[in-house]
Amino acid sequence: MRSIDTDPLAAALAPPQNETPEERQRRIQSERAAKQVSDEIDDQLSRERQQAKRMPKPVKILLLGQSESGKSTTLKNFQLMCEPKAFRAERASWRAIIQLNVGSVSKWSPRADLFAVHMRVTQATPPATPSAPMPIFSRSACASSPLLEIHDVLMRRLAAPDDAPSTLSRPTALSTIFRRRPAKEVTVNSNVAWKTAFMRDGSERESFATQDAVDWDDPDDPGVVLHERADDLRRLWAHPTVHASLEHQGIRLQESGGFFLDELDIVTSQRYVPTDDHILRARLKTLGVAEHRMRLTDPNGNITREFRIFDVGGQRSLISVPTSHLPPVQRPKWAPYFDDMNCIIFLAPVSAFDQQLEEEPEVNRLADSVTLWTSIISNKLLQNTNLILFLNKIDILQAKLTSGIRFSDYVSSFGRRPNDFDSASRYMRKQFAAILKESSPVPRLFYCHLTSVVDAKSTRFVLMGIKDMLMQSHLKQSGLIV
Numbered sequence: 311m312r313s314i315d316t317d318p319l320a321a322a323l324a325p326p327q328n329e330t331p332e333e334r335q336r337r338i339q340s341e342r343a344a345k346q347v348s349d350e351i352d353d354q355l356s357r358e359r360q361q362a363k364r365m366p367k368p369v370k371i372l373l374l375g376q377s378e379s380g381k382s383t384t385l386k387n388f389q390l391m392c393e394p395k396a397f398r399a400e401r402a403s404w405r406a407i408i409q410l411n412v413g414s415v416s417k418w419s420p421r422a423d424l425f426a427v428h429m430r431v432t433q434a435t436p437p438a439t440p441s442a443p444m445p446i447f448s449r450s451a452c453a454s455s456p457l458l459e460i461h462d463v464l465m466r467r468l469a470a471p472d473d474a475p476s477t478l479s480r481p482t483a484l485s486t487i488f489r490r491r492p493a494k495e496v497t498v499n500s501n502v503a504w505k506t507a508f509m510r511d512g513s514e515r516e517s518f519a520t521q522d523a524v525d526w527d528d529p530d531d532p533g534v535v536l537h538e539r540a541d542d543l544r545r546l547w548a549h550p551t552v553h554a555s556l557e558h559q560g561i562r563l564q565e566s567g568g569f570f571l572d573e574l575d576i577v578t579s580q581r582y583v584p585t586d587d588h589i590l591r592a593r594l595k596t597l598g599v600a601e602h603r604m605r606l607t608d609p610n611g612n613i614t615r616e617f618r619i620f621d622v623g624g625q626r627s628l629i630s631v632p633t634s635h636l637p638p639v640q641r642p643k644w645a646p647y648f649d650d651m652n653c654i655i656f657l658a659p660v661s662a663f664d665q666q667l668e669e670e671p672e673v674n675r676l677a678d679s680v681t682l683w684t685s686i687i688s689n690k691l692l693q694n695t696n697l698i699l700f701l702n703k704i705d706i707l708q709a710k711l712t713s714g715i716r717f718s719d720y721v722s723s724f725g726r727r728p729n730d731f732d733s734a735s736r737y738m739r740k741q742f743a744a745i746l747k748e749s750s751p752v753p754r755l756f757y758c759h760l761t762s763v764v765d766a767k768s769t770r771f772v773l774m775g776i777k778d779m780l781m782q783s784h785l786k787q788s789g790l791i792v
């Protein structure tokens with residue numbers, strides 16, 4: 311046997327040689343306390359392991375669809391339904407995103423030329439007649455625009471840009487969360503817990519009162535600038551030249567995600583805290599794949615089921631839809647990672663029948679959704695997964711058809727059917743179902759819903775049905791019911 315002299319471990323653990331009786335007493339007490347803590351941790355781990363063994367397997371849901379189809383908004387609805395407290399605890403974070411949406415002129419400027427219009431309005435030159443061509447101002451000429459200023463304050467608040475060291479106290483780690491790309495949307499990297507960065511004390515909390523959601527004393531709060539500039543923004547948005555210009559270019563900002571200009575009074579108010587409805591309408595593009603876990607509890611607070619929802623950012627490079635030079639159906643690279651999903655919710659934004667993809671302006675957005683749908687349902691790795699189709703953004707579809715935009719001008723196979731919501735939605739449902747029948751490797755059940763996922767009430771109804779259906783089929787699979 312090794313003696314203490316030669317065994318380094320025993321030597322390190324041995325009591326000090328000249329220990330007094332008091333020191334010995336203190337040492338023994340502290341060793342006892344440490345052992346007690348260690349035993350408690352062991353017990354807790356063992357209890358959790360037992361509970362995990364008893365818990366049914368988690369229900370896994372995969373959200374798919376092109377960019378801006380409504381996947382993250384569907385996820386927010388799930389959260390609102392399953393964990394309303396946690397959803398509302400994130401209001402401060404969503405407030406920042408909504409403020410960014412309001413000040414996000416870089417998104418509109420290339421298309422909507424709001425800077426140019428803005429220069430006229432604020433310089434009080436007589437407005438041009440709506441039909442007159444709009445002068446084009448360079449970005450530098452507009453550098454003093456209050457709109458740009460708001461946007462810049464928000465961006466500095468959200469992420470210290472790499473090229474301009476921020477004087478703000480926000481952690482620079484935020485720059486890895488948000489990325490600013492010229493004339494592109496602000497995106498969120500799904501692997502980063504960005505929401506906690508906006509919580510009042512930087513920590514996640516289960517619940518707090520509305521007024522506690524935001525740090526009202528923060529001198530860098532973008533709400534202050536936004537409130538100061540509210541009049542400018544209101545004048546800009548109320549100006550007839552702005553609307554004439556947008557109409558002239560066929561731009562309907564009201565239908566874009568993150569549109570809050572019709573509610574400037576509310577969102578620029580000094581103590582603005584977003585409602586559930588505003589959170590659902592806030593726009594933040596997802597990058598990568600985000601996994602969200604939600605725990606359902608019984609009335610006694612015991613966890614009965616875990617839902618894992620995977621939100622796959624819809625940008626083309628990620629979902630890898632074919633482009634003109636690739637074969638018509640290409641296997642998505644991520645599919646092997648998702649072959650054990652219980653269900654895929656596929657979102658097709660049907661209001662986009664008259665729009666083109668931002669990434670590829672020659673591709674119609676509805677055609678792109680159909681291609682992506684075909685590629686998903688024909689994938690053998692995903693063939694055993696339940697399929698639920700959301701024909702989404704029906705509120706915008708309805709508004710477009712009512713305003714006289716003709717569906718058949720973009721979808722010639724629609725022919726001479728009436729240009730109304732019922733005919734168009736029925737037609738699309740039939741087309742998507744026919745593709746499934748033709749392209750799925752095995753026959754499968756197909757559920758289709760006409761949705762507007764910014765409407766919390768109707769979406770809750772749809773999601774409740776899906777949740778019940780999944781729990782039933784899950785229990786059947788586990789042999790717990792027949």
Ligand SMILES: Nc1nc2c(ncn2[C@@H]2O[C@H](COP(=O)(O)OP(=O)(O)OP(=O)(O)O)[C@@H](O)[C@H]2O)c(=O)[nH]1
Binds near residue numbers: 596597
């Ligand atoms: N009017 C209306 N807006 C919607 C609807 N569904 C989603 N939106 C809005 O459209 C925008 C885009 O929705 P997201 O949920 O962010 O889209 P996404 O599919 O996650 O997009 P990526 O993250 O880019 O893949 C958001 O501002 C939503 O509020 C809808 O049914 N009607």
Ligand SMILES: [Mg+2]
Binds near residue numbers: 381382383621623624
């Ligand atoms: Mg998203």
